[in-house]
Amino acid sequence: MLDKNGIAKRIAQEVKDGYYVNLGIGIPTLVANFVRDDISVEFQSENGVLGMGPFPFEGDEDADVINAGKQTITTLPGASFFDSATSFSMIRGQHVDLTILGAMEVAENGDIANWKIPGKMVKGMGGAMDLVASAEHIIVAMMHTNRSGQSKLLKKCSLPLTGVQCVKKIVTNLAVLEVGPKGFVLLERAPGVSVEEIKDATEGNLIVNGEIPEMRID
Amino acid sequence: MLDKNGIAKRIAQEVKDGYYVNLGIGIPTLVANFVRDDISVEFQSENGVLGMGPFPFEGDEDADVINAGKQTITTLPGASFFDSATSFSMIRGQHVDLTILGAMEVAENGDIANWKIPGKMVKGMGGAMDLVASAEHIIVAMMHTNRSGQSKLLKKCSLPLTGVQCVKKIVTNLAVLEVGPKGFVLLERAPGVSVEEIKDATEGNLIVNGEIPEMRID
């Protein structure tokens, strides 16, 4: 079973040379730490920066330089700042190659819900609706089940949707899955996790074709 | 009767303190020379400059600094350069207060034609269609009649339109006119020009209310 860093590590393998990547809050943010350093990647944050670097050294924080999670950040050579309309031109115009974000629920048709629990939690969608409606490659990073142990990979989302039929890939603490025409296609098992365990934790249709390899995470 | 500079001088009186003004090619360009220097005005050119100044001194021309007429220009303190989309945000968003442009024909309902003579001359509309569809104040600067002596102030335009019901005021070599609900309202006569002469040169409905003053041009 993977921890949050493990999920981030596995997702980092999906980041290809030359990709512009938008990372959501939470686990996705960790992905930046694990991207191979022999490939060229730029991170975009929708509040208006391309070419994000690591957190600043203590004392170097600048209130005017943050990411969409409101964290102080730095920029790398070749970076640029821009306004919100331009930022979403990058996203909506599919110039950002890959979006990695968290989810409360994903449905077997690729629907995603991650912004609202009616009557209980309403933080808002932020840029997520634009991101999922636009990106060509969308990877969801999340735990396979919620705190009560219920599956987050469903036949149909029960929460208000963020986007329809948009999720392509899901990396959880248990597995790597692809959204296929008939449901979740199991691609890889987390180290030490059996296909049975994944089946049990998946409410939506799980498609298991032949032998399922264990993921390789170095 | 006014010459081109006279028309420009008269139009300059319509330019008010605090106005952003877009000047078309031809007579309108001359208006800048006659605006009172005790008021604050900024000239916008739709190719991407606000705060245009006079032509450069000989030898100071810069191929990268031109107006929409492709003339080399200078900029004044407080000027800015921007892209074409932003330029038309200024125009379409009604941030430019006054548009002064030439015309081939104006109709008594405010229609204007100035971009095409089918089968003969097709230079294109440039920014004129955006300007006339957007500006709150549109003044047409033109000769009252064409080279063959035919009126350019018509009941209905015969040429392809640039915009509908948009012209508010017209300054010609003979008169200042306003477009009213029932046609061209004569406001002022050019020096030495009689109401009769203006009537003869106007095909569209000309409304003459009482005594028509002669324009004052210093």
Add this chain to the structure above:
Amino acid sequence: MIKKTVSSVEEALKGVQNGMTFMLGGFGLCGIPEKAIAELVRLGISDITCISNNAGVDDFGLGLLLQKRQIKKMISSYVGENDEFERQMLSGELEVELTPQGTLAEKCRAAQSGFPAFYTPAGYGTEVAEGKETREFNGKMYVLEEAFKADFAFVKAWKGDEAGNLIFKGTARNFNPCMCGAAKITVAEVEELVPAGALDPNQIHVPGIFVQRIFQGNNYEKRIEQRTVRKRN
């Protein structure tokens, strides 16, 4: 040059009234118009509709107006950092219209640019699209979104000049440029106000034509929400 300078925040906010709609720049607490917000609190303007990406935190930014119950309605994309906000919203005291962030930015830009409406894919198939026209272009579905209408836009820039030209710093730019010229009156507050001619005309982020009033604010707090750092070596 058309001069836009006013001498104080009081003069800059002349004309604000109860029940008006305001746009406020900023992302989180980054690039927010601190001085305009403080003046709105001081004036006690109420029944406000705020168009702002976020709602501040409990004791800063728009949180200050929420505390005093001056806000009737928020139009935002993300409001997750503010307990008082969540309380007022869940209790029904506060009206909230959640809008996708890119749509929010573009509804500002549309107002600025004279576009009445545009089609965007964001929110299609979600409750955001309920009651809105949807339409297919090239095999993909889009939602028709209309331009905002607002009385005042309050923005914060780094540098500005007498002509109203603005330059921003870092990610404090965010929604500020999109809101300039998107309301009837745009009020810009800047950290440094310079004479016309002091800024390079090539490097203006917002030309002065989009700004009606500009003033210099002092002692900006610029609070950091998430101070994330790494150790040296």
Add this chain to the structure above:
Amino acid sequence: MIKKTVSSVEEALKGVQNGMTFMLGGFGLCGIPEKAIAELVRLGISDITCISNNAGVDDFGLGLLLQKRQIKKMISSYVGENDEFERQMLSGELEVELTPQGTLAEKCRAAQSGFPAFYTPAGYGTEVAEGKETREFNGKMYVLEEAFKADFAFVKAWKGDEAGNLIFKGTARNFNPCMCGAAKITVAEVEELVPAGALDPNQIHVPGIFVQRIFQGNNYEKRIEQRTVRKRN
């Protein structure tokens, strides 16, 4: 940092083919991609559809492609400085789609920004609106215009860096930024190419994400169409 530099105009134009649609920046002869145009002439690419505000003059800019009859169709707002153009158009050899200038700019920006269509007032009631949907918003009539689709965008900037970031000078900016990222491949030529990090991230006009290939051109002619001057004293 994702590197966008290519070593030559030949490499920059790899993949251009007969029958393609190209966007070309510039207003008149100001800010045109001189090197890309010269290479298109050299390659003899034909049946081109050009999206460009103007069509050059007889012996420079797009006029060079017109002379060789390489252009099948022009989409422009103003073409009045070019006799060969007018001849080909009036004789029917050249297809021409005249588009209001602001609409032209926004059709580029829409393509860049993922908007399939937008409503604009320009051209309502004229032949430009024929066959297009029109619609009323708030008592005013608008025309629905769709985003452009193009294979290559050729733009010219003043400075650029390895990451594809661009900075323009003066009014040579014009349509160039709107076209970046509006075609499948954007090729930027610059007067000065600098290493990543040499440009201030606050002062980038076009972020490199909108540019696929960048190269430095030399000996720009930058011809002036109307040399207007005043005498000293």
